[in-house]
Amino acid sequence: MMDILNALTVLINFTVIPALTYGSQLALGAIFVTLIYAVLRFANFATGDMMSFGTMFAVLLTYYFQTTGINFGFLPTALLTIPFAIIAMIIYMLLIDKFVFSYYRIKKSPPVQFAMVSVGVMFVTQAIIRIIIGPSDRRFIDGEKFILKANEFKEITGLNEGITLKSSQAITVILTLIIVSIMFWFLNKTKTGKSMRAYSDNEDLALLSGIDPKKVVMITWIIAGILATIGGVLYGLDKSYRPFVYFNNMLPIFAAAIVGGIGNPFGAFLGGYVIAFAEIFLTYSYKKFIMYVLPEAFAPDTMVQAISTDYKFAVSFSILVIVLLIRPSGIFKGKTI
Amino acid sequence: MRNYENVITAYIIMLLLIICVGLFQSWSIALTILNYCLISAVMTIGANMQWGYAGLINFGIMGYTALGGLAVVLVSVEPVKKAWQAGGLNILLSMWVIIIMVISIRFILKKFNKTKTRSLGILSILIFGIYLIRSTATPGIEAIEAVDPARYGFLGGLGLPVLLSWIVGAFFAAGLALIVGKIALGLRADYLAIATLLIAEIVVSIIKHEEWLARGVKNVIGLKRPAPYEIDLQRSEWFIKIVEKINLGKLNLIQSISDRQDALKQMVIDASSIYVKLCFTGLFLSVVIILLIITQKALYSPWGRKMRAIRDNEEAASAMGKNIVKEHLLIFVLGSAIVGLAGAMMVTNDGLFTPGSYRPMRYTFVIWVMVIVGGTGNNFGAILGGFVVWFLWVEAAPIALFLINIFTAHLPATHGLKVHLIESAPYFRFLLIGIGLLMIMRYRPQGIIPEKIIKQ
Numbered sequence: 001m002m003d004i005l006n007a008l009t010v011l012i013n014f015t016v017i018p019a020l021t022y023g024s025q026l027a028l029g030a031i032f033v034t035l036i037y038a039v040l041r042f043a044n045f046a047t048g049d050m051m052s053f054g055t056m057f058a059v060l061l062t063y064y065f066q067t068t069g070i071n072f073g074f075l076p077t078a079l080l081t082i083p084f085a086i087i088a089m090i091i092y093m094l095l096i097d098k099f100v101f102s103y104y105r106i107k108k109s110p111p112v113q114f115a116m117v118s119v120g121v122m123f124v125t126q127a128i129i130r131i132i133i134g135p136s137d138r139r140f141i142d143g144e145k146f147i148l149k150a151n152e153f154k155e156i157t158g159l160n161e162g163i164t165l166k167s168s169q170a171i172t173v174i175l176t177l178i179i180v181s182i183m184f185w186f187l188n189k190t191k192t193g194k195s196m197r198a199y200s201d202n203e204d205l206a207l208l209s210g211i212d213p214k215k216v217v218m219i220t221w222i223i224a225g226i227l228a229t230i231g232g233v234l235y236g237l238d239k240s241y242r243p244f245v246y247f248n249n250m251l252p253i254f255a256a257a258i259v260g261g262i263g264n265p266f267g268a269f270l271g272g273y274v275i276a277f278a279e280i281f282l283t284y285s286y287k288k289f290i291m292y293v294l295p296e297a298f299a300p301d302t303m304v305q306a307i308s309t310d311y312k313f314a315v316s317f318s319i320l321v322i323v324l325l326i327r328p329s330g331i332f333k334g335k336t337i
Numbered sequence: 338m339r340n341y342e343n344v345i346t347a348y349i350i351m352l353l354l355i356i357c358v359g360l361f362q363s364w365s366i367a368l369t370i371l372n373y374c375l376i377s378a379v380m381t382i383g384a385n386m387q388w389g390y391a392g393l394i395n396f397g398i399m400g401y402t403a404l405g406g407l408a409v410v411l412v413s414v415e416p417v418k419k420a421w422q423a424g425g426l427n428i429l430l431s432m433w434v435i436i437i438m439v440i441s442i443r444f445i446l447k448k449f450n451k452t453k454t455r456s457l458g459i460l461s462i463l464i465f466g467i468y469l470i471r472s473t474a475t476p477g478i479e480a481i482e483a484v485d486p487a488r489y490g491f492l493g494g495l496g497l498p499v500l501l502s503w504i505v506g507a508f509f510a511a512g513l514a515l516i517v518g519k520i521a522l523g524l525r526a527d528y529l530a531i532a533t534l535l536i537a538e539i540v541v542s543i544i545k546h547e548e549w550l551a552r553g554v555k556n557v558i559g560l561k562r563p564a565p566y567e568i569d570l571q572r573s574e575w576f577i578k579i580v581e582k583i584n585l586g587k588l589n590l591i592q593s594i595s596d597r598q599d600a601l602k603q604m605v606i607d608a609s610s611i612y613v614k615l616c617f618t619g620l621f622l623s624v625v626i627i628l629l630i631i632t633q634k635a636l637y638s639p640w641g642r643k644m645r646a647i648r649d650n651e652e653a654a655s656a657m658g659k660n661i662v663k664e665h666l667l668i669f670v671l672g673s674a675i676v677g678l679a680g681a682m683m684v685t686n687d688g689l690f691t692p693g694s695y696r697p698m699r700y701t702f703v704i705w706v707m708v709i710v711g712g713t714g715n716n717f718g719a720i721l722g723g724f725v726v727w728f729l730w731v732e733a734a735p736i737a738l739f740l741i742n743i744f745t746a747h748l749p750a751t752h753g754l755k756v757h758l759i760e761s762a763p764y765f766r767f768l769l770i771g772i773g774l775l776m777i778m779r780y781r782p783q784g785i786i787p788e789k790i791i792k793q
Contacts, residue, residue: 043527100775112394112526116709117778119702123771126698130764247698251538254531262528310546317535324532325520 002159007292009161013150019273019280021169021238024176027272028231029253031180031265032224038200038263039220040101042114046122047228048250052243053125054089054229055236056133058082062140074144078233079171085233090225096121097221105217122247129243137242141168168237179230180269183223187265192219200263252279252313255320261330271331275316282306282315344717344786351724358732365607368614370731375621376683377723381707382628382716383675388705389714389788390641391668392648394530397517399700400537401673403544403692404513405506405680410551410690412502413561414494420484420549421492427477428492428549431470438466481549491552499561503624503681510677511670513540518669522662534697545692557690564616570609577601580608617686624682625720628675632716644668645714703730706774712784721786729773730766737765 029051036044044050061081065071072080100121104114147170150162187193192215199206199216207213232246239245252275260271285303307315323330355374359367380398387393442459449455482490521532545553570576581588584604591597635641647654647661655661684690703726711722741762745755777784 043531100779103779110526112392112530113778113782115394115527115530116705117775119705120771120774120778123702123706123767123774125771127764127766127768127771130767131758131761134761135764251535255535258528258531308546311542314539314542317539320535321520321532321539324524324528328524328528 003292005157006159006161007289009153009159009163010288010292013161013163015277015280015284017163017165017169019277021172022280023273023276024172025231025235025238025272026249026253026256026276027180027269028176028227028234029249030256030260030268030272031183032227032231033253033257034260034263034265034268035220035224035227037257038265039196039216040105040114042111042118043254043262045115045118045250046125047253048247049122049125049129049243050089050093050224051228051232051235051249052129052241052246053092053232054085054225055232055241055246056129056243057085057088058229058233059138059140059236059241060133061085062142066142072143074167075171076141076143076168076237078140078142078237082230082233086226086229089229090222093221093225094218097217102217126243126247133243135243137240138236139240141237143167166238168234172234172238175230175234179227183227184265186223196220248313252316255316258320259323259330261332264330264332267330267332274331275319278319279312279315283309283312344721347721347785348717351721351728354728362735365610365614368611368618370728372614372617372621372686373683373731374724374727375618375625376679376686377704377707377727378625378720379621379628379679379682379723380676380704381711381719381723382625382632383672383679384704384708385672385711385713385716385719386632386668386675387672388708389712389719390636390644390648391665392526393522393665393669393672394526395533395669395672396530396697396701396705397533397537397540397673398676398704399695399697400533400540401510401513401676402680402683402700403537403541403695404509405503405677405682406684406690406692406695407544407551408506408509408677409499409502409560409681409684410557411494412497412505413499414557415496417484417489417491417493420481420489423480423484424477424549425481425492427473428481431474431477434466434469434473438462478549490555491549491557498563499685500563503678503685506681507674507678510680511674514670514673515666517673518666522665522669534701537701538697541692541695544695551690551692554693556692558688560684560688560690562613562688563620563685564613567606567609567613570612571605576609576612577605580605583608621682621686624678629716629720636716703770706770709774710777710784712786712788714788715784715786718784718786718788722784725785726770726773729769733766733769734763737769738762 029047032051033044033047036042036047058078058081061084062076062078065077065080070080071077100117101114104117144167146164147167148163148165150164153162153164154160187197195206195211196216196219198209199211199213203213206216235246235249253272256271256275257268258271259274260267260269262268283305285305287300287302287304290304291299355367355371358370380402383401384395384398387395441462445455445459445462481492484490517533517536521529521536524532544551547553548555551557581601584601588597588600588604591600643654643659644664646657647659647664651661707722707726708719709722710726711720712718738759741755741758745752745758748755781787
C-alpha cells in the first residue's frame with residue numbers, strides 16, 4: 001500500500017503538477033489564438049511575441065516596483081504589475097489593429113494575406129522587445145517561492161517521496177481557472193459576448209441585426225490582450241522570461257488551439273492540457289514509478305521513457321499532425337465561438 | 338522592351354549597392370554577401386514556385402534547408418570505419434524494421450476496410466515496431482557515439498564529391514515534401530502554413546538530437562569544398578605570380594625587399610580568400626541562371642498556365658478536368674527540392690553543418706519576406722527579393738549603428754540611452770524587415786517586380 005502511495009506521489013510531483021501548470025499557460029495562449037481566429041479570421045503568427053510584449057512590461061514594472069519597495073507580501077510582485085501591463089498591451093494591440101490589420105479587414109483580404117501581415121507584425125514586435133529589454137534571460141519572481149516543500153510533505157505524510165508545490169505553479173492554475181471562467185461567462189451570458197459569437201458565426205447576419213463590428217473587434221483585442229499578458233506573465237513566473245523562448249512557444253500554442261478545434265475557446269482550453277500532458281507523460285522516465293509498483297525482481301535497468309526529452313516539442317507537433325490527419329476540425333468541432 | 342526596364346534598373350541598383358559595400362567595407366565582405374544573396378535567390382525561386390505559381394503556403398522551408406545540409410554531410414564526409422564496425426549493423430537492421438513496418442501498414446490500409454480491428458492491428462504493429470527499433474538501435478547508437486566523440490561519434494558519409502550532394506540534397510527535400518504534401522496539402526491555407534512549420538520543426542529536432550547521424554548539435558566541421566583551399570593557393574607558384582602581376586604598381590613603390598615580401602604575402606592572403614569566394618560565386622551564379630531559365634520556361638509553358646489557372650480559380654480548373662491534388666503535390670515537391678538544393682549550397686559555402694542554427698525566424702520567415710517583397714509569381718522579382726532582403730538583413734546593423742550615432746551625437750558617450758541603443762543595434766534588422774514587409778504588403782502588394790502575364 002505504502003509503495004503504491006509512493007508511486008502516485010512520484011507521478012503527481014513529476015508529471016501531473018508540471019503538466020497542469022504548463023497546460024494552463026498553453027491554454028491561455030491557445031484561447032488567445034482561437035479568439036483572433038474566430039472573430040478576426042486569421043492565424044496570428046505574432047502570438048508568441050505579443051505574449052512576450054505584455055510580459056516585458058510586467059518584468060520592467062516589477063523591477064521598478066522592487067526598487068521603490070512596493071511588494072505584494074508573500075505573492076510575487078509581478079501579479080501587481082499585471083493590470084498595468086495589460087493596459088499597455090491593449091494599447092499596443094489596438095494601435096496595431098488600427099494601423100495594420102483594419103486596412104485588410106475592410107478590404108476583406110484572404111486569410112493568407114492576414115497571416116503574412118501578422119508575420120510582419122511579429123518581426124516588428126520582436127524588434128521592439130529586443131531593443132527595449134534585450135534578448136537575455138530574466139527571472140522576476142519574488143515573494144514566497146514554495147507553498148509546500150518536499151521535506152515538509154514527507155514529514156506530514158511519512159512517505160518516502162515528497163511533493164513540491166511552487167507558488168508560481170499554484171498561482172498559474174488558480175489564476176487561469178479564474179480568468180477562463182470569467183471569459184466563458186462573458187462570452188455566453190453577456191450581450192457583448194453574444195454579439196461577438198454572432199459576429200464570428202455569420203458576419204453579414206450579425207451586421208444586419210445591428211451589431212457594431214468596430215466594437216466587436218475592439219472587445220476581441222481587449223480580451224486577447226488580457227489573455228496574452230496573463231499567459232505570458234504566468235509562463236515567465238514559472239520558468240523565466242526570454243524573448244526567443246516566447247517566440248518558440250507559439251508553436252505548441254498553435255498545436256493546442258488546432259487540436260482543440262480552432263475557433264472554439266473551450267476546445268483550445270482543453271487542447272492546452274492535452275498537449276501539456278502528452279508532452280510530459282511521453283517524455284517522463286518511469287523508472288522510479290515502476291520500482292515502487294512492481295516487485296524488486298522486475299526493477300528496470302533502463303530509463304523506461306517512451307521518448308527522449310530532446311523531443312519534447314516534437315511530441316506536441318506530432319499530435320497536431322495526427323489530429324490534422326484524422327480529424328482536421330480538431331477534437332471539438334471548431335470554427336465559431 | 339519597356340517592360341524590362343524597371344527589372345534592369347532594379348538589378349543594377351542592387352549590384353551598385355553590393356559594390357558600395359566592397360568600396361566602403363571590404364571586397365571580402367561584399368563577396369560573402371553576394372554569395373549569400375545567390376543562395377537566398379535559389380531558396381526564393383523554390384518558395385516562389387510554391388507560392389507564386391500555385392498559391393501554396395509553405396512555412397517549412399527551414400526543414401528542407403536543413404535536409405539539404407544533412408545531404409552534404411551524408412554524401413561528402415569520409416565514412417568513419419570504426420563507427421560502422423561498432424554499430425553500423427544495428428542501424429541497418431533498424432532501418433529494415435522501419436521499411437518493413439511502413440510496407441506492412443500500407444498493405445493493411447489497402448487490403449482491409451476501416452474497422453476497429455484494423456486500427457488496433459496498425460497500432461500494435463506500430464508499438465511492436467518501435468519497441469523492436471529501440472532495442473536494436475539503442476546499443477548501436479551508443480557504440481557509434483562512443484567512437485572518438487570529440488572528432489567523430491557518427492557514421493560519417495560516403496566520401497563522394499561534394500557537388501553530388503547538392504543533387505542528393507534536392508532529392509532528400511523532395512522526398513520529405515512528398516510525405517508532407519500527402520499529409521497536409523488538403524488543408525486550408527493557414528492550416529497548411531502551421532502544419533508545414535511544425536513538421537519542419539520535427540525534422541530539425543531529429544537532425545539536432547540524432548547524434549549518430551550527423552553529430553547533432555556538436556556540428557560537423559571541415560566539409561569538402563568544390564573550390565581550392567586558401568592555404569593551398571597561398572603556396573602555389575602561379576597564384577603568387579598572378580597576384581604579383583596585378584599589384585605590380587603598388588609593390589614597386591615599396592623600397593626595401595623584406596617590406597616588399599611582407600606586403601606581397603599579405604596581398605596573397607587577401608587575394609586567396611577573394612579567389613575562393615569568387616569560385617563559389619561562379620558556381621552559385623550558374624545554378625541560379627540554370628534554375629532561372631528552367632523556371633521561366635516552365636512558367637510560360639502550358640504547364641505554367643495550368644498552375645496559374647489552378648491558383649486563381651481552383652473550382653474552374655477542376656471543372657476543366659485538371660487534377661488539382663496531383664498538380665499541387667508536384668509543385669510542392671519541385672519547389673521543396675530547389676530549397677533543399679539551396680540548403681546544400683549553403684552548407685557547402687560555410688564548410689560546416691550546424692543543426693542548432695536552423696531556426697524558423699531566419700530560414701522560414703525571412704525567406705517568405707524575400708518572396709513577398711520581390712514579387713510573387715515573378716522569378717526575376719523573387720531573385721531580386723532574395724538579394725534586397727538579404728542585403729538589408731546583413732547591412733541593417735551597420736546602418737542602424739550609423740544612424741544611432743548621428744541621432745545621439747549630442748549625447749555624451751557614456752549616456753545610458755546611447756549605450757543601450759548601440760548595444761541593441763543588431764535587432765534593428767528585425768524592425769527594418771518587419772516594417773519593409775508591412776509597407777510592401779500595404780502599398781505594393783504585388784511586390785517590387787510584379788507578376789507579368791504574357792498573353793499568347
